[in-house]
Amino acid sequence: MKARILVSFKDSVLDPQGQTVRNALHTLGYDAVQDVRQGKVFELDLSGISKAEAERLIPEIAGKVLANMVIEKYTWQILED
Template identity: 60%
Template sequence: MKARVHVMLKDGVLDPQGEAVRHALGTLGFAGVQGVRQGKVIELDLVGSDKAAAEAEVRAMCEKLLANTVIEKYSVEIV
């Protein structure tokens, strides 16, 4: 079973990488982009077949290591 974790900066937290991408897109002629938020996707290969247990375990991983919950939000998808 696989888990996919999406990690993004919380609303209100400055995103200098996203701003750099937005600026670069404008420079390349893509003028219609008002804002960019950059995040990360983490894919995990998990052993087991219990989706609920897997999701709970991945959420614990996020809280302890995969996301900085002070400034980042995350979502977990079991696929």
């Protein structure tokens, strides 16, 4: 079973990496890009557990290990069984 977890800064937190990318895109002429937010993606390969266990485990791993919940938020989805 594969799961994808997206971790990004909360909207209220400044994202200097994203701003740098946006500025670089403007320099290259991509003026349609108003804003860029950069984050991390984790793709987990899980085995030996049921989908129900995975649905309990993934947010636990995301909230405790992968994201710093003080400044970051996460979303997750199961990609395949």
